[in-house]
Amino acid sequence: MNNKITAVLVDDHAVVRAGFRLLLSSGDKIEVVGEAARGEQAIQLYQECRPDVVVMDLSMPGIGGLETIRRIVQRDSEALILVFSVHHEQVYVSRALNAGAKGYITKNSAPELLTEAIAAIMRGECFVERGLLKNQQDPQPSNDHQAILAEFSPREFDVFRLLAEGMTAQKVADQLCLGHKTVANYATQIKKKLQVDTTTELAHIAVNLGMLQR
Amino acid sequence: MNNKITAVLVDDHAVVRAGFRLLLSSGDKIEVVGEAARGEQAIQLYQECRPDVVVMDLSMPGIGGLETIRRIVQRDSEALILVFSVHHEQVYVSRALNAGAKGYITKNSAPELLTEAIAAIMRGECFVERGLLKNQQDPQPSNDHQAILAEFSPREFDVFRLLAEGMTAQKVADQLCLGHKTVANYATQIKKKLQVDTTTELAHIAVNLGMLQR
DNA sequence: ACGAAACCGGGAAAAGTTCCTTATTTTCCC
């Protein structure tokens, strides 16, 4: 096997991409054949390069990581996507895997894990960093919120997250490039699904699920 | 000193009162001369009994613990009030002391601490459970929120707390027996002081200060 | 290809917010 594994990097932060490029290249097994700063670029790049794997951050401007995964997988159901995210919360992991990712590691995991993970998903395995899924198959008594949330559509989830962070509906609309009425409608719908009355309670749910840091 | 220390107990939960009555009486130094389930009763009881100390929970229906402390101290500036609360957060401690309490211990502190605390405040000392105030005089770099919050008027603080919990302005108005316009005005004022735009951000502040449990 | 679900937003009524203003009460200081 003389051929290196080809990879593309997707992250909105150039410094992070540079670092990961070095990290990946250092092993002599992997070659980074492309970089993208946002989802739309990544999709296009994928179709041009057809790399063996995609290494992708979740938080990005524009369509965001989850949606990017969905679109790539939609175009090539064999695509191997490894998520590396700052989020270590279960909700993000399960949503990423549901979207079609084959692996999930966090940004502060051991550097070796990155090549390990890539090797694993190249073998057809599904690689999730140790500990990230432990709460998931445990029969947790409470928190049907978690379950409800996991069934949210991408848009619902985005609107939920941004509202829960404390943004006004108007700002959410700007960020997602939607009409304010649209966001308002989603908000109403989300509150109904989670059976709460106020946006503040959405924040509490997000906090309780550990979705919000700092 | 043949005379026992006289005390009144204030807590909205009868079981808790019963337990504490036993606990206090067991030492042979203290005699419980009265009990009250809520602030209004407590104030009346205090004027009738004039006990040496008042042992009081903070969370109560009606006017609440802080307001009760204020009103008792207002009528008798020599009153010795010991707060025992479930809350171990700095904000509550400092507000209780500002309101006029002479001591603060939490409900899961060692039982001996209760008699110790009473003895201390009887000697004219101010007794705060170890560790509860440690963050306060530390020059903390961040969190001016804490400072701003500590200067809130009683009403501002109540409105803030209830809004942060996720109540609608209308429900807050009902709870505090105010007009909805009044609550709305307080809400605007509070947001301005804390320099945020949304009620959701108030929740985040409360969470970050550890004011909200579960 | 057809139904289901997701997605987007218009319109109207209800609810909530902001800003300004007024008034009473409490508190604090000299």
Next chain:
DNA sequence: GGGAAAATAAGGAACTTTTCCCGGTTTCGT
């Protein structure tokens, strides 16, 4: 005690947000 300052309470008017209902498009699975 008298007066300044702060807290408390709320009305009115303009404005924004939210809710509810609806219709339209795109996309997906089978």
